């Protein structure tokens with residue numbers, strides 16, 4: 001959601017900003033803009049649409065030339081996507097870009113209007129720009145003072161990149177909630193919403209904490225707190241290389257990330273297995289600590305919540321501990337019955353999802369212990385959780401999550417095995433057997449990826465559908481939720497996932513020959529029951545695609561296509577069955593010609609509630 005880049009150095013600033021913004025495109029946006037110091041004056045170029053539209057506009061209106069500036073991709077919150085509402089926004093001598101939401105902007109706007117200040121856009125961001133200028137005019141020549149005074153007035157979540165007309169060789173930045181990093185190069189400095197935007201130039205960066213202000217010049221970066229006291233911070237080194245944020249020959253990031261899943265699983269689980277047993281001690285999790293919890297809540301959004309659903313089934317089955325799965329935006333407002341003795345697991349790829357972060361803070365307030373399963377290093381959720389397991393998927397660029405889901409469920413398996421052993425609900429022998437099987441999963445996924453043709457063929461059958469149903473029982477139902485979300489978010493075909501046994505209580509009335517059904521049946525003890533449910537939809541005309549263990553040849557009254565999965569442990573089948581579902585969604589979107597990596601209206605990291 002919204003991307004910020006800023007630069008000061010000797011390079012062509014416009015080039016650095018546009019390159020950085022292109023790396024942040026995945027976050028989702030509907031307009032873009034830059035502001036660059038050109039001959040000591042601030043020159044702004046902005047446009048509704050994609051970066052390509054901005055490039056086109058600059059071709060006709062001229063490309064700003066300079067060595068310091070700020071850039072932005074905007075995901076509209078206040079005011080429609082338009083040239084006028086695009087960032088950067090100016091207020092007198094101040095120009096800013098902003099990520100987040102200013103909750104009290106109306107009150108601040110009224111105050112500024114009462115001072116005779118006029119506005120050109122509908123955004124909350126322009127209010128901040130004008131407020132900054134208002135304070136700057138009171139203490140001209142002291143930008144940090146104006147920034148501090150402004151921050152004291154702002155409510156909400158935000159990260160800002162700022163330039164002052166009086167300081168043409170400097171960029172200022174600050175954050176509260178919304179993430180921002182400060183990159184450090186040789187005689188150059190950067191700001192960015194995440195490190196992928198600057199990897200091409202440097203891997204050294206500072207992680208800006210809430211209420212910190214960065215002052216960047218060519219030679220140095222200074223960081224201050226709200227009392228204008230200098231802060232010394234640890235310089236971090238990104239362990240991702242540039243290729244991690246590039247397509248490397250794949251048509252889309254999503255396809256690349258689907259193919260990265262075997263490696264992602266291996267990298268995530270290997271350091272957490274010692275002598276054949278799960279070992280989460282490096283994450284602060286001992287078997288005794290785990291076993292002491294009376295109840296578990298998993299709280300997350302979207303795909304991460306679906307990973308929690310798989311977790312629920314396996315933890316309850318293996319460890320006999322009750323698990324509630326909650327959508328974070330519901331959990332935080334429904335006065336949840338959570339407290340001491342409860343473990344609240346927050347799952348998040350970005351670690352910055354506003355609802356998940358708020359839910360975690362609430363859980364802590366209520367006395368529960370929190371465990372975060374997070375992919376983005378140093379993110380807010382990772383920093384604030386009591387216990388932390390990083391998933392090592394590397395950067396996930398496609399908006400539609402694939403490899404992050406895969407490693408989230410891999411971690412849920414490790415947790416379930418460890419907890420079940422600690423509780424004594426499985427023997428050491430069984431724990432070792434399951435852990436060994438989990439280690440075989442990457443190889444199984446890799447072999448599945450070699451047989452993509454069938455998913456391409458299935459996808460070509462789906463492109464004319466207006467609506468689809470995913471059905472399954474138990475773990476297959478949990479998994480089908482993710483399959484359905486993948487399809488709708490990138491192909492724009494409506495779909496729902498349904499517990500197969502629940503269909504005849506209403507939803508079966510929707511079934512016609514125009515509503516294909518993807519049925520997942522990998523759980524052998526439920527197989528016959530799912531097949532009966534499939535026959536019910538088939539009898540009503542639905543085209544059925546069945547995903548199940550190899551070796552089953554469906555009769556004509558069961559399925560039109562069958563995608564065979566390797567004969568593997570039922571409990572671990574979600575890690576295999578999700579692969580064809582991801583590929584079916586991917587190829588359907590490709591056949592339909594949608595913007596696979598940046599689907600309409602979506603943002604990668606949802607930092608507003």
Ligand code: AGP
Pocket residue numbers: 301302303304347348349350351352353356399400401402489603604605606
């Ligand atoms: C999945 O494809 C989506 N991008 C979305 O549902 C995502 O999983 C959700 O917004 C949660 O994000 P997080 O993992 O970064 O918290």
